[in-house]
Amino acid sequence: xxxxxxxxxxxxxxxxxxKISLKIDGFEVRKVQIEMALAVSCAIENEEVLVAEAxxxxxxxxxxxxxxxxxxxxxxISTATKTLQEQLLTKDIPFLLKQCRVQGSARLLKGRxxxxxxxxxxxxxxxxxxxxxxxxxxxxxxxxxQQTIDGDKAELSTxxxxxxxxxxxxxxxxxxxxxxxxxxKGCFYAKVKEQxxxxxxxxxxxxxxxxxxxxxxxxxxxxLPEADIYIFDEAHQLPDIAAQFLGxxxxxxxxxxxxxxxxxxxxxxxxxxxxxxxxxxLLETSIQKFNLSLGKWDKRWLWEEFSTxxxxxxxxxxxxxxLGLLIDMLKPLxxxxxxxxxxxxxxxxxxxxxxxxxxxxxxxxxxxxxxxQARFKLNLTPLSIAEQFNRQKDNLGGSWxxxxxxxxxxxxxxxxxxxxxxxxSKNISWExxxxxxxxxxxxxxxxxxxxxxxxxxxxxxxxxxKLLKATEGxxxxxxxxxxxxxxxxxxxxxxxxGSVLSQGDSPKNELITKFKNSASPIxxxxxxxxxxxxxxxxxxxLVMIDRIPFIPPDDPLVQARESxxxxxxxxxxxxxxxxxxxxxxxxxAGRLIRSTKxxxxxxxxDPRLLTKQYGRIIVNSLPPFKWVFNSQEAIDFxxxxxx
Numbered sequence: 126x127x128x129x130x131x132x133x134x135x136x137x138x139x140x141x142x143x144k145i146s147l148k149i150d151g152f153e154v155r156k157v158q159i160e161m162a163l164a165v166s167c168a169i170e171n172e173e174v175l176v177a178e179a180x181x182x183x184x185x186x187x188x189x190x191x192x193x194x195x196x197x198x199x200x201x202i203s204t205a206t207k208t209l210q211e212q213l214l215t216k217d218i219p220f221l222l223k224q225c226r227v228q229g230s231a232r233l234l235k236g237r238x239x240x241x242x243x244x245x246x247x248x249x250x251x252x253x254x255x256x257x258x259x260x261x262x263x264x265x266x267x268x269x270x271q272q273t274i275d276g277d278k279a280e281l282s283t284x285x286x287x288x289x290x291x292x293x294x295x296x297x298x299x300x301x302x303x304x305x306x307x308x309x310k311g312c313f314y315a316k317v318k319e320q321x322x323x324x325x326x327x328x329x330x331x332x333x334x335x336x337x338x339x340x341x342x343x344x345x346x347x348x349l350p351e352a353d354i355y356i357f358d359e360a361h362q363l364p365d366i367a368a369q370f371l372g373x374x375x376x377x378x379x380x381x382x383x384x385x386x387x388x389x390x391x392x393x394x395x396x397x398x399x400x401x402x403x404x405x406x407l408l409e410t411s412i413q414k415f416n417l418s419l420g421k422w423d424k425r426w427l428w429e430e431f432s433t434x435x436x437x438x439x440x441x442x443x444x445x446x447x448l449g450l451l452i453d454m455l456k457p458l459x460x461x462x463x464x465x466x467x468x469x470x471x472x473x474x475x476x477x478x479x480x481x482x483x484x485x486x487x488x489x490x491x492x493x494x495x496x497x498q499a500r501f502k503l504n505l506t507p508l509s510i511a512e513q514f515n516r517q518k519d520n521l522g523g524s525w526x527x528x529x530x531x532x533x534x535x536x537x538x539x540x541x542x543x544x545x546x547x548x549x550s551k552n553i554s555w556e557x558x559x560x561x562x563x564x565x566x567x568x569x570x571x572x573x574x575x576x577x578x579x580x581x582x583x584x585x586x587x588x589x590x591k592l593l594k595a596t597e598g599x600x601x602x603x604x605x606x607x608x609x610x611x612x613x614x615x616x617x618x619x620x621x622x623g624s625v626l627s628q629g630d631s632p633k634n635e636l637i638t639k640f641k642n643s644a645s646p647i648x649x650x651x652x653x654x655x656x657x658x659x660x661x662x663x664x665x666x667l668v669m670i671d672r673i674p675f676i677p678p679d680d681p682l683v684q685a686r687e688s689x690x691x692x693x694x695x696x697x698x699x700x701x702x703x704x705x706x707x708x709x710x711x712x713x714a715g716r717l718i719r720s721t722k723x724x725x726x727x728x729x730x731d732p733r734l735l736t737k738q739y740g741r742i743i744v745n746s747l748p749p750f751k752w753v754f755n756s757q758e759a760i761d762f763x764x765x766x767x768x
Contacts, residue, residue, distance in 0.1 A: 129166070129167075129170055131166045131169065131170055131192060131195060131196055132163050132166045132167070132170075134195050135159075135162045135163060135166050135191055135192050135195060136159060136162075136163065138162075138191050138195070138224070138225065139154060139158060139159045139162060139187075139191070140154065145187075145224055153721075155182075155183065155184055155558050156558075157179070157180075157183050157555040157556065157557075157558055158183055158184040158185075158187065158188050159188075160555060161177055161179055161183060161185060161188035161189075161553075161555055162187070162188040162189070162191055162192055164177060164551075164553055165177070165188060165189045165192045165193070165526055166192040166196075168524050168525075168526055168551065169192055169193065169196050169198070169354055169524045170196075171524075172522065172523060172524050173524060173525075173549075173550075173551055174518075174524075174525045174526075174527075174547055174549060174550040174551065175524075175525070175526045175527070175550065175551050175553070176360075176527045176528075176532060176538055176541065176542060176547060176550045176551070176552045176553070177189075177526060177527065177528040177532075177553055177554075177555070178528070178529065178530065178531070178532040178533050178538070178552075178553070178554040178555070179528055179529075179530060179554075179555050180530055180555060180556045180557025180558075180559075180748070181530050181557045181559065181715055181718065181719065182557045182558050182559045182718075182719075182720065182721065183555055183557060183558065185358070185528055186209075186212070186213065186217050186358070187217065187221065189202075189356050189358070189526055189528060190202075190213075190217055190218065190221050191221055191225065193326070193354050193356060194221055194222065194225045194227045194229070194325075194326070195225055195227070196353075196354065197227070197229075197325075198325075198352075198353035198354050199325060199327075199350070199351075199352040199353045199354070200325065200326045200327065200352055200353070200354045200355075200356065201327045201328075201329060201334070201349060201350075201352040201354070201355050201356070202326065202327070202328050202329070202356045202357075202358065203328075203329050203330060203331050203333075203334040203355070203356070203357045203358070203363075204328070204329075204330055204331070204357075204358045204359055205330065205331050205358075205359035205362040205363075205366070205657075206330075206359060206657045207330075208657060208659075209358060209359060209657075210233060210328055210330065213231075213328055214231060214233055214328055218231045218326060218328075219231075227325070229324070229325025229326060230323070230324045230325060230326070231324055231325070231326040231327075231328065232317075232320050232321050232323075232324035232326075232327055232328070233327075233328045233329075234317060234318065234321040234327055234328070234329050234333065234349070235277065235329075235330070235333065236332060236333050236336065237295075237296040237297070237298065237314050237348075238295045238296065238297070239277055239278055239279070239295070240275070240276045240277060240278070240295065240296045240313045240314040240317060241266070241270060241273070241276035241278065241294055241295065241296065241313055242294060242295060242296040242297065242300060242312075242313075242314070243270065243276075243311055243312070243313070244300060244306075244463065245293065245294045245295070245296075245297065245300055246263070246266060246267065246270065246294045248389075248393070248463075248464060249263055249290075249293040249294050250263050250267070251393070252293075252389055259290060262284060262288065262290045263290065263294070265281075265283045265284060266281065266284065266290070266294055269281050269283070273313075275313060275316070275317055276296075276313025276314070276317075277313075277317075278291055278295070292382065296312075296313065296314040297467070299467040299468070299470040299471045299474075300463060300467045318348075321349075321350065322350045327349070327350070327352070329349065331357070331359075331362060331363050331366040331367070332366055332369075332370070333348065333349070334349065334357075335363075335366050335367040335369065335370035335371070336348060336370050337349040338367060338370065338371070338513070338514065338517050339370040339371050341517050341520070342371065342513050342516070342517060351521055351523075352521075352523060353523045353524065354523055354524045354525075354526070355521070355523060355524070355525045355526070356525075356526045356528070357525075357526065357527045357528065358528055358529070359529055359657075360527035360528055360529045360532065360541075361529040361531050361532055361541065361708055361712075363527070363545065364510065364541070364544040364545055367510050367514060367545075368506055368507050368510050369506070371507050371510050371513055372490065372491075372504065372505045372506040372507055373478050373504075373505055374502050374503065374504045374505070375475060375478055375479060375482065375502065375503045376500065376501065376502040376503075377412060377416055377499075377500045377501050377502070378500065379475065380408075380412050380444070380475070381409070381412065383468075383471060383472065383475060384405050384408050384409050384412070386464075386467075386468050386471065387401065387405050387408075387451065387455075387468050387472070388402065388405050389464065390462075390464035390465045390467070390468045391405075391465075393462065393464055394458075394461040394462035394464050394465050395458050395461050395465060398454070398458065400454065401451070401454050401455070404447070404450055404451055404454060405451070407447055408444070408447045408448070408451065411440065411443045411444045411447050412444060414440050414443075415437070415440040415441055415443075415444060415501070416496070416499070416500070416501055418436065418437045418440050419437065419494075419496040419501055420496070421497070421498040422497070422498075423495075423496070423497045424495070424496055424497075425493065425494070425495040425679075425680065425681050426493065426494060426681060427491070427492065427493050427681045427684060427685065428491075428492035428493065428494075431492075431494050441479075441483070441503075442483065444479065445476060445479045445480060445483065448472055448475060448476040448479065449476060451472055452469065452472050452473055452476060455468065455469040455472060456469065478505075479503070481505065482503050482505050485505070488508070488689075489507055489508045489509060490505055490506070490507060490508070491504075491505070491506045491507070491508055491681070491682060491685040492504070492505055493506070493681040493682065493685075506682060508685060508686060508689050509544070509689075510544070510545070510546075511543060511544060511545060511546030512546060514545045514546050515545070515546030515547070515548070518546075518547075527541075527545075527547070527550075530557075530711070530712075530715055531708045531711040531712050531715070532554075532708075533552075533554055533746070534703070534704045534707045534708065534742065534746055535707070535742045535745050535746050536554065536745070536746075538550075538552040538554075540700075540704040540708075557718075557748065558721070559718050559720075559721060559723075559748075560721075561718065561748045561749050561750050562749055562750065562751055564718055564721075564723060564724050564725075565717055565718050565723075565724060565725050565726065565727060565748075565750050566726055566727070566750050566751040566752065566753055566758075566759065566762055567726075567727045567728075567729060567747070567750040567751070567752045567753070568592070568726050568727070568728045568729075568752075568753050568754075568756065568758075568759040569728075569729055569730075569734065569735070569752060569753075569754055570585075570588040570589075570728070570730060570754070570756070571754045571755075572732075573585070573588065573730055573731075573732045574732070575732065575733070576671070576672040576731055576733075581671075581672075582604075582609050582612040582613050582616075582671065583612070583616060585613075585669070585671050585730045586613055586616050586617075588728070588730060588756070589602075589667075589669050589728050589730075591756050591760060592667055592726060592728065592756060592759055592760060592763070593621075593647065593667065595760045595763050595764070596666040596667045596725075596726075596763060597623070597645045598621075598623045598624070598644075598645035598646045598647045599645075599646060599663065599664060599665055599666045599667060600646075600647050600648070600665070600666065600667035600668065600669065601647075601648050601650065601654070601658075601665060601667070601668045601669070601716055602647060602648070602649045602650070602668075602669045602671075603650055603651065603654060603655055603668065603669065603670045603671070603713050603716070604649065604650070604651045604671045605651065605671060605672050605673075605674045605675075606651060607651055609651075609671055609672075610627065610628065610649050610650070610651050613649055613671075614627050614649055617647060617649075621645075621647060622645065623643070623644055623645020623646060623647065624639070624640075624643035624644060624645060624646040624647070625647055625649070626639055626640055626643070626646060626647065626648045626649070627648075627649045627650075628648075628649060628650040628651060628652075628653075628654055633653065633654070633658075636648060637658065637660065640660070640664070641660065641664050655674070655709060655712050655713040655716070656712040656713075656715070656716075658716055659719055660716075660719065661719045661720045661722075661723055662720070662722070662723065665716070665717070665719075665723075665725065666724070666725045666726070666763065667725055667726050667727075667728065667763075668713070668714070668716050668717045668725065668726075668727050668728070669727075669728040669729075669730065670710065670713050670714070670727070670728070670729050670730065670731075671730050671731070672730065672731040672733075673706050673710060673731045673733060673734065673743065674705075674706050674709035674710055674713070675702050675705075675706045676702065676705055676706075683701075683702075686701055687701060687702075698739070699739065703739045703742055703743070706743065707742065707743045707746045710729075710743060710746075710747070711746055711747060714727055714729075714747055714748060715748075718748075724766040725763075725766075726759045726762065726763060727750060728759075
């Protein structure tokens with residue numbers, strides 16, 4: 126069968142004598158990379174859906190970028206992390222644009238809240254209640270405004286990334302005037318969007334893509350331009366992120382901010398409307414009463430439980446009614462100025478969401494609440510997004526590529542494809558080119574108790590201690606909970622002579638830098654540290670995982686999803702918990718070997734891998750490491766591979 130013109134160009138690009146081979150020192154022609162690139166080419170030419178699982182070291186970014194560029198079509202690439210976005214925009218895309226002799230441009234587009242709104246900055250600088258610190262920060266932002274080209278807060282190093290002052294000056298939908306907020310009138314967001322529309326390759330994150338998907342689904346237009354090719358890297362995270370945007374949440378901080386914004390708008394544009402000021406005070410009282418009624422302990426529960434408490438339900442309804450009264454008061458004043466117009470729209474949006482949360486009876490929408498002494502959040506999350514996602518995919522058309530190192534469970538893609546409704550996808554898996562059987566091994570300590578056993582973490586630390594000594598640290602210890610992490614940290618602080626670094630002590634990137642530069646370092650992490658961390662060479666020789674990462678069964682979303690599966694006659698544990706845990710464990714295991722020269726040991730402590738029926742499914746999904754059950758064998762391997 127002859128190759129198409131695109132496939133031939135792609136194959137030539139990855140040949141031994143190609144420009145890529147000549148330009149990159151140590152470039153290796155990888156059969157799996159060429160195969161993936163040809164599969165992407167086929168999906169592009171035939172406007173198909175490709176689900177591509179590519180093991181670590183496959184070179185998947187080049188494998189999807191090259192065909193997309195050579196096709197000469199509009200491309201949207203969505204990622205889950207800033208790290209990958211930076212790699213694409215500063216290294217991979219510029220390099221391949223040059224080698225492919227493609228004239229197109231690449232742009233990054235973020236959510237609108239990442240960009241400065243000059244009008245909101247002007248409003249914030251006139252607010253009477255600003256503190257001295259707020260005035261100082263606003264002055265810094267004002268100075269930066271005169272120099273910035275894109276108005277992206279990532280450029281603003283003088284203000285902390287999560288500083289509350291940014292919420293007062295960022296670009297917000299309710300403050301936008303269709304004809305007033307344009308690029309030629311100085312709107313940063315409008316300018317960046319205009320450039321995004323013109324770019325051949327547009328890089329976004331899953332959050333922005335999902336927000337755009339939700340807008341299209343609700344018939345509210347779109348944020349992103351339409352494209353011919355849609356590529357999702359780190360695609361295993363997409364279903365959960367999309368579910369957040371196809372639902373909504375209302376938090377106490379949102380309601381408190383709304384009250385402040387109403388008060389500021391009234392003072393600035395309708396000073397005589399004292400009744401609005403009084404109504405805002407009543408709203409704030411209602412919010413506080415509702416929060417107090419939820420109790421001071423951290424709690425998460427479903428609507429079914431929450432709705433049985435009539436007094437608490439009545440207090441939440443009072444907030445909704447209070448918002449309704451404010452909407453009625455603001456309506457005749459909305460032409461007074463931009464602040465009242467914006468706040469009127471915001472009141473309507475939140476009141477509408479609150480009404481939906483209180484009244485919806487959709488079986489596909491999970492209503493749940495989380496609270497603590499000083500906060501609460503009402504959440505509405507779709508049980509399944511398959512129908513909505515598939516509908517918008519079909520409406521947009523074009524070619525769709527989903528790729529990650531962890532998309533299958535026991536060589537089956539059904540769990541991932543079902544979550545996104547990808548009924549017609551072509552599913553292919555390419556194993557990593559790394560020689561896992563010689564580069565690493567799994568040490569599984571024998572005789573460990575069940576993870577629920579008291580003192581389990583201490584036992585795990587005892588099991589891994591000799592290996593930590595053998596590697597002189599240079600280890601990641603990954604935990605499924607902050608409680609387990611804290612227990613391990615206490616032990617290490619008392620007994621380890623090297624550096625002990627723990628998630629939460631510093632920002633993630635700072636911790637990684639310290640880990641690389643510290644003596645005998647051990648880094649303890651959970652959640653986000655299970656993926657997206659790339660440390661190569663002798664800096665990382667050992668990874669320990671305390672237990673299989675099952676999602677806590679008391680999580681309301683877990684309860685709802687398991688209940689829905691049982692109603693369909695399916696085993697909720699094997700059809701939900703096991704696939705989720707398998708993908709999570711594969712991500713954690715993927716931290717160890719990141720290049721052809723890396724060696725090391727992966728320690729998995731949980732005895733259920735060998736004692737439970739589902740353990741075999743998880744084991745079969747892991748890289749083909751050699752397994753050992755004696756710590757001395759693991760230590761001997763480490764000694765043999767010392768450089």
